[in-house]
Amino acid sequence: MPRIxxxxxxxxxxxxxxxxxxxxxxxxxxxxxxxxPQVEAFSAGHRFITYDLRGHGRSDAPASIKDxxxxxxxxxxxQLLKRLGIARCVVGGLSLGGFVTLGFWAKHPEMVAxxxxxxxxxxxxxxxxxxxxxxxxxxxxxxxxxxxGIAGYLKSPYATTIYYSGPEIMRSHQPHGLAxxxxxxxxxxxxxxxxxxxxxxxxxxxDDDAAFLPPTEYMHKHIKGSEKVIIAKAxxxxxxxxxxxxxxxxxxxxxxxxx
Numbered sequence: 001m002p003r004i005x006x007x008x009x010x011x012x013x014x015x016x017x018x019x020x021x022x023x024x025x026x027x028x029x030x031x032x033x034x035x036x037p038q039v040e041a042f043s044a045g046h047r048f049i050t051y052d053l054r055g056h057g058r059s060d061a062p063a064s065i066k067d068x069x070x071x072x073x074x075x076x077x078x079q080l081l082k083r084l085g086i087a088r089c090v091v092g093g094l095s096l097g098g099f100v101t102l103g104f105w106a107k108h109p110e111m112v113a114x115x116x117x118x119x120x121x122x123x124x125x126x127x128x129x130x131x132x133x134x135x136x137x138x139x140x141x142x143x144x145x146x147x148x149g150i151a152g153y154l155k156s157p158y159a160t161t162i163y164y165s166g167p168e169i170m171r172s173h174q175p176h177g178l179a180x181x182x183x184x185x186x187x188x189x190x191x192x193x194x195x196x197x198x199x200x201x202x203x204x205x206x207d208d209d210a211a212f213l214p215p216t217e218y219m220h221k222h223i224k225g226s227e228k229v230i231i232a233k234a235x236x237x238x239x240x241x242x243x244x245x246x247x248x249x250x251x252x253x254x255x256x257x258x259x
Contacts, residue, residue, distance in 0.1 A: 002014065004083055008062075009059065009067070013052075017047055020046055021084075024049075024116065027162065029173060037243035037246075055181040057173060070103040070189075071103070088112070090115070097118075098119070102115075115199055119216075121215030122215065134186075138182045142180075163237060193222075194222035200227075200253070202229065202249065205230055205231070206233075227256075
């Protein structure tokens with residue numbers, strides 16, 4: 001089991017292929033397994049890297065909420081890349097993974113050669129309205145996980161968008177780890193102005209992922225020179241619903257910017 005010690009924790013990671021590095025992060029309650037439909041296509045010309053975020057899967061799940069924040073997971077990624085000898089690469093992710101990608105860019109823009117933001121959003125600029133509803137949901141998710149465990153979470157309405165993780169993968173999670181991610185990393189989501197992004201950026205969303213179509217349009221509008229791809233007949237896990245369309249969009253973006 002390839003695990004690496006960084007930032008006071010141990011992360012499970014995978015590498016496939018050689019070439020320019022490309023790192024992608026999974027969504028909430030996901031693992032590296034959700035990127036299996038991408039491994040063959042991306043590793044053919046790139047050093048394709050994935051890992052389980054802290055609190056997920058085969059990575060450590062620290063017990064204390066103090067060990068979870070957007071800055072902490074961004075530092076995990078910085079140290080992982082450093083240990084792998086990578087100073088700069090294309091980074092990206094889906095849903096939570098996309099939000100973490102933006103957090104990494106905010107802290108370490110010099111390490112970001114390009115970004116792939118899939119079925120995700122930049123957070124909320126107004127503390128009322130959308131953010132208030134989002135925070136309430138994160139609290140409820142943590143409560144379900146803490147009181148009812150993984151089985152209870154899977155029966156809750158909050159599990160409808162995590163179909164990228166089957167029962168076997170869900171059983172690999174520690175419920176306190178997911179609860180801490182929900183409370184420590186995902187509460188009060190807010191990123192610096194997207195207009196400051198200079199790295200080439202691809203914004204992707206499934207056309208059936210109604211909740212994330214507006215933030216996709218917002219990111220495309222505010223990130224200078226960004227490219228947008230809406231994938232037909234795809235939901236929140238666009239990379240799994242339509243892997244060929246997703247892979248083609250990402251590879252076209254990489255080739256277009258010599259990344």
